[in-house]
Amino acid sequence: MTINVTQVTNSYSVKLKAPNEFKVGVSVEASSVTPNLTDLNDVDPTGVQDGYVLVYDAATQKYILVNPDDVLSSAVTGGLPNDLINQLDVDLDNKIDLDAGTF
Numbered sequence: 001m002t003i004n005v006t007q008v009t010n011s012y013s014v015k016l017k018a019p020n021e022f023k024v025g026v027s028v029e030a031s032s033v034t035p036n037l038t039d040l041n042d043v044d045p046t047g048v049q050d051g052y053v054l055v056y057d058a059a060t061q062k063y064i065l066v067n068p069d070d071v072l073s074s075a076v077t078g079g080l081p082n083d084l085i086n087q088l089d090v091d092l093d094n095k096i097d098l099d100a101g102t103f
Helices: 068-078 082-091
Strands: 002-006 010-018 021-028 053-057 062-066
Touching (some): 053 068
Antiparallel strands (some): 002 010, 053 062
16 A cells, blocks of 8 residues: 655655554655755844844744844843853853952
8 A cells, every 4th residue: 555645846755565664764855854944934034143142032033143242241140140140150260259258
């Protein structure tokens, strides 16, 4: 028994060889694969530079590339995770000292 299911750009074929044994094959046209992220409709590459990060912007419903400094600033507004604060405390020990001393 052979079942063929066809879409516009993809062809799927399922064959039953024996009970409980299935073979599935999928063929995809090379032209249906986007080679670059910037070719996607939901990615806004405006102002992209080396080192930028990809984030989702709910207002525009698109993925945008932003400066990582902006990501860190946004994290501070919402509060930094405790594991990051603890790691900074260890990494910056005796490098940045903000205490007022003793009285």
